[in-house]
Amino acid sequence: MAAQWLACLHAGEATAAQREACAQWRRADPLHELAWQRAERLQAALGTLPPAVGLQVLDRPRSRGGRRTALRSLAALAPAVPAGYLAWRSASPETAGWTTAQRTATGERRSTVLPDGTRLHLNTASAIALDFQGGLRRVLLRQGEVQIETVPDAQQRPFVVDTRHGRIRALGTCFVVRQRDDEAGTLVAVQQSAVEVQAAQAHGQQPTRVQAGQQLRFDATGVQPAAPTDPQQAAWTRGLLFARDQPLADFAAELGRHRPGLLRCAPEVATLRISGVFRLDDTDAILAALPHTLPVRVVWRTRWWVAISARSAPPSG
Known part of the structure; x- marks a missing residue:
């Protein structure tokens, strides 16, 4: 089941009921949770995990060997990933135009400065891709959480963050974006200045402005009302x-x-x-x-x- 749930949630169209069903499945057995975490770590390490990768191992019925055999099966998943993953990724339209990747493993946090001077702080088990080649400075948040401190661009290119739920445009700001498979939608919390949020399927609607001290959650269909942000929202950066x-x-x-x-x-x-x-x-x-x-x-x-x-x-x- 781990591979099916991963494919369902990463498709970007999972319903609240599906997310809750996945959460119940993970809670039902420690091996379910271990299988899920294994797949998530592979996804964070590789950017985006193709749905079929690991299907045979993750979905294999529990053998007579019990938990020890199942845990050994999970460990055997890693060597099988690269070839299938690379073949899938090269054909994936989602990766077109994205030139650089950054990622963190579980328990790792990382800070980096982009060519334009923007500073990124990646939280644990997070993955992003970058595209600064066109008329935009684009960050694709594939998974996890990132704090972004933008700077003015000499070429006056807008700075945007894309998730599977929509787009966030920075307005000279510092903000946090979080997208996790166990949470509904994308969370954006603004610490300085403001951002504009546009849901992926909200065609023709004006973007929603989020001011400093506010946070909101949005999915592909719309934006929820803003609320005060948690003052310690980005404590992990410290x-x-x-x-x-x-x-x-x-x-x-x-x-x-x-x-x-x-x-x-x-x-x-x-x-x-x-x-x-x-x-x-x-x-x-x-x-x-x-x-x-x-x-x-x-x-x-x-x-x-x-x-x-x-x-x-x-x-x-």
Whole structure:
């Protein structure tokens, strides 16, 4: 199922019901989540993953060998990717005109300066492509999250960010764009100046302006109302994770984006609240500190399989 869900969500037309069904499938079994994360890491490393790649391995029924065999099957996926991926990518119309790629692995963050002086900050497991050859400075956000600090262009070319849901035009600004498969639509949060947002299928409609201090979400069909932005929206650019009276399940989900493998939060502790400022450079230390402030225990089943459960409960897988 992993390959089918990946193809469905990456097609850009998945419904809310389909996204929820995918989320339920991922929660149903740790192996489902591991398969999904494996595919997402490959996508981040390669730009865009062709739907058929890994289908045989990811969708193989569980064998008599159980979990160990299945985990070995997941590890076998990587060598099979390059040839099929390159053949698919060379024929993909989506890549036409895009000249440069930037990407980060899970747990990695990277900053780069573009030829025009614009500064990009890529969050964990993110991938972009660039095209500065025509009359536009274009960034294609394939997956993940990016903060962009634009500068005036000597050639006066507009700066735009494209996602599968539409286009964002910078108006001399600093802003964050996020597009994840487990979230509906694209999120844009403006820190300085303003941007204009145009949904992909909103033909003939005027773009929506988003001012500094505002954020909104949009999909291919339209734009949602703006709301105040989170002041710590871009804390990750400083290597920090902020939590303010946050449910532990949400905190664990965000922390899990910054470390490879599977991080599970048991239902009995999911609603515990957590606050603090945490350094993303050492996620193991964050997990080790949780039992000192909350009635939980953290069990490392493997280096890449960690469970948070109630202190008095047996370990949760």
